Amino acid sequence: MTSRDDIALRESGYVGRAQELGYGLAAPLYDLIVGFMLLPVGGPGAWRRQVTGWLDARESQQVLSLGCGTGAAERAILRAAPSAHVTAIDLGAGQIAMAKRRDPERRIDYRVGNAAATGLESGRFDRVLIGGALHEMPRALRIAVLREARRVCHPEGRVLAVEPTRTATRWSALWRSAWLFLWIPGNPEAATIRDLIGSGLANEMAEAGLSVLERHVSTPDWFEGLVAAPRAG
Numbered sequence: 001m002t003s004r005d006d007i008a009l010r011e012s013g014y015v016g017r018a019q020e021l022g023y024g025l026a027a028p029l030y031d032l033i034v035g036f037m038l039l040p041v042g043g044p045g046a047w048r049r050q051v052t053g054w055l056d057a058r059e060s061q062q063v064l065s066l067g068c069g070t071g072a073a074e075r076a077i078l079r080a081a082p083s084a085h086v087t088a089i090d091l092g093a094g095q096i097a098m099a100k101r102r103d104p105e106r107r108i109d110y111r112v113g114n115a116a117a118t119g120l121e122s123g124r125f126d127r128v129l130i131g132g133a134l135h136e137m138p139r140a141l142r143i144a145v146l147r148e149a150r151r152v153c154h155p156e157g158r159v160l161a162v163e164p165t166r167t168a169t170r171w172s173a174l175w176r177s178a179w180l181f182l183w184i185p186g187n188p189e190a191a192t193i194r195d196l197i198g199s200g201l202a203n204e205m206a207e208a209g210l211s212v213l214e215r216h217v218s219t220p221d222w223f224e225g226l227v228a229a230p231r232a233g
Contacts, residue, residue, distance in 0.1 A: 030070050030095055037180055041218045048076040051131060054216050054225045055160045059083045061126035064152060066115035066145060067091075067133025071099030074108050077129075087120070089113040116144040120152050128152060128159045132223075135163050135193045139204070142196065146208030150230045158227055159210055165217065165224035166197050176222045201226055 035044045042050070051073060057063050060083045065074050068088035077086055087109040090096050099110045113119070115133065128149045134142045149159045167173040177183055182190040196204075201224065202212050210228035217224050 030092075030098070031072070034069065034072075040175075040179060040220060041222060044072065047218075048073050049080075050216075050218075051129075051160070051162055051225060052076045052080045054162075054214075054227060055127055055129055056158070056227075057081045057084050057127045061085070062124055062154075063087070063127045063129070064118075064120070064125040064149075065089070065129045065131065066118075066149060067130060068095075068099065068110070070095050071102060071108060071110065073129065073131050074099070075103065078107055085109075087111065087125075089115055089118060091115075116141060116148050118148055118152060122151050123154050125152050126154050126157045128157065130159070130161045132162055134161060134201070134204075135196050136189055137192060139195055139199060142204055143208050146205055146210060150209045153230050155230055155232070158213075158229060159205075160225055160227050161201060161205060162223060162225040163196060163201050164193050164222060165201065167221050172220055172222070175220070 038044045038047045041047050055063075055077065057077050057080065059081050061081065063077055063084050063086045065077075065086065065088040068074055068090045069092070071088060074086050074088045077084060086107070088099065089111050090099075091112065091114065093112050096110050096112050099108070100106075103110070115130070130145065130149060134145060137145065146159075146161070153159050164176070167176065180189075181187060182193065202215075205212055205226060205228050209231045211231045212226050212228045214227040215224055216227075
């Protein structure tokens with residue numbers, strides 16, 4: 001399989017076999033790992049409430065989440081807007097299976113799928129969330145996912161991408177690197193995070209046809225959330 005930017009993908013949609021295996025093996029521990037990583041920014045509950053506020057999903061709106069993991073963010077969206085219609089996509093079959101078990105009422109439409117090629121209708125969604133998935137991808141694939149988010153977003157809708165950002169101080173950057181285990185030799189996220197920060201999330205969103213309207217920053221300043229609108233044409 002190949003993305004529109006000629007990034008060679010496995011049939012599953014992953015960039016390589018190591019990423020595919022690693023993500024699959026992490027499924028049972030996924031929430032523990034993510035919860036630990038989010039402790040410095042207030043913990044997983046407070047962080048997801050903050051991100052949900054940035055997304056600003058309204059009642060009865062169509063919401064899409066790309067790279068949903070085990071569905072914690074999507075459940076937070078429904079707590080904020082109980083009548084929203086949420087569709088959530090992730091490559092990890094284990095993560096999706098766990099998300100479905102935690103949503104016994106099937107209020108969320110969870111799907112195993114490729115965020116760069118969802119097959120969903122153009123302009124369908126009022127809100128599109130990409131929460132902490134882009135930093136795992138090489139640049140061309142990130143652009144492909146952002147273009148897909150723009151395609152499925154309603155012309156008057158909003159896309160929120162939340163990713164690591166350039167910190168104000170070297171100390172903050174070192175603390176983040178240590179806490180997120182980026183110092184471990186062979187950690188594949190270290191290179192893609194550096195590339196994303198160097199390229200600039202705002203620049204990549206612009207390249208994908210999105211106009212950034214708002215920027216939110218976590219405390220400490222490890223992550224940013226950019227709210228963007230699809231650009232006409």
